[in-house]
Amino acid sequence: MADVIYLAEGPRVALRYISMRDFEELSGLHQESAQLLARWMPGGPLVAYEDFERYMTRFDGPVHEGFLICRRDTGAIVGRANVNNIIRGTHQSAMIGYSAYASTLGRGYMTEGLGLLVGHAFGEMGLHRLEANIQPDNAASLRLIKRVGFQREGYSPNFQFIDGAWRDHERWALTVEMTTA
Ligand SMILES: CC(C)(COP(=O)(O)OP(=O)(O)OC[C@H]1O[C@@H](n2cnc3c(N)ncnc32)[C@H](O)[C@@H]1OP(=O)(O)O)[C@@H](O)C(=O)NCCC(=O)NCCS
Numbered sequence: 001m002a003d004v005i006y007l008a009e010g011p012r013v014a015l016r017y018i019s020m021r022d023f024e025e026l027s028g029l030h031q032e033s034a035q036l037l038a039r040w041m042p043g044g045p046l047v048a049y050e051d052f053e054r055y056m057t058r059f060d061g062p063v064h065e066g067f068l069i070c071r072r073d074t075g076a077i078v079g080r081a082n083v084n085n086i087i088r089g090t091h092q093s094a095m096i097g098y099s100a101y102a103s104t105l106g107r108g109y110m111t112e113g114l115g116l117l118v119g120h121a122f123g124e125m126g127l128h129r130l131e132a133n134i135q136p137d138n139a140a141s142l143r144l145i146k147r148v149g150f151q152r153e154g155y156s157p158n159f160q161f162i163d164g165a166w167r168d169h170e171r172w173a174l175t176v177e178m179t180t181a
Contacts (some may be wrong), residue, residue: 007067007124008116013078013109015116018059018066023052025077033102041099042162050139062086063126069113077101078109081117083125090126094121100147114148122176129176133159133169142170150174 006014018026030037030045037045046052057068069079081098096117100110121127132150134141145160150172159169 004070006070008120009072010112010116012072013069013113013116014072015067015081015113015120017107018056018068018080019148020053020056022068022077023049026080027052029077029101029103033099036102036105037099039163040135040141041097042160061095062088065166067117067120069109069116071104071109076104078104078107079113082119083127083130085115086125092126093131094125094127095131095133096121096131097132100138108143111147114144118174122179130174132172134172135162136170140166145172148174149178151178 004016006016008015010090027047027049030047034045034047043055044051046055056066063084063174065083065086067081068077069081070077079098079100081096084095084097086094096114098110098114098117118130120128130150131153132141132145133156134145136142136155151174153171153173155168156171157168158166160167
């Protein structure tokens with residue numbers, strides 16, 4: 001943990017960039033969480049090295065940023081959170097994606113971690129609006145995004161291809177103004 005640079009720290013978890021050095025730990029987490037993730041997350045589980053390597057190339061340019069949520073006491077990874085499809089100019093917006101892992105689910109780590117992510121996105125990254133798209137039957141994710149302060153904006157039929165089908169999603173968003181109101 002000595003050389004870890006955190007971007008933001010809360011009482012129990014901290015936010016840092018994902019890196020190739022995280023492969024082994026993440027591969028184990030993705031293996032244990034395959035069932036949890038399959039129905040809700042696009043792309044396959046990141047278990048094989050080649051898949052992880054391919055996944056990491058998405059963060060080469062300025063369009064996507066990949067983060068991990070880690071326990072502060074042990075450094076263990078408890079969640080993944082991406083800021084995707086970053087649009088600059090007059091939008092300064094992005095879409096977030098996130099997942100917990102089976103062994104540390106339901107402890108509040110993701111609520112705290114997404115709070116840190118929002119702070120980093122609206123602070124260091126200079127973004128103004130974050131969007132989260134969530135399937136209507138993903139109750140845990142809907143509870144989470146509400147707790148973090150996002151508001152429901154609308155409904156997008158056949159929004160994303162996940163687990164073998166085009167899935168409807170609810171569109172939730174948060175702007176800087178909503179965090180300062
Ligand atoms: C969506 C997802 C990230 C939510 O994870 P989570 O573990 O429920 O989120 P948190 O870590 O914030 O835990 C919150 C829960 O812990 C409970 N909790 C227990 N101890 C707690 C504590 N000390 N502090 C805060 N909350 C605590 C909360 O009450 C809450 O329970 P609730 O959802 O029943 O109200 C997770 O279900 C997941 O990864 N799903 C699969 C992937 C996915 O759906 N991704 C999102 C796609 S849109």
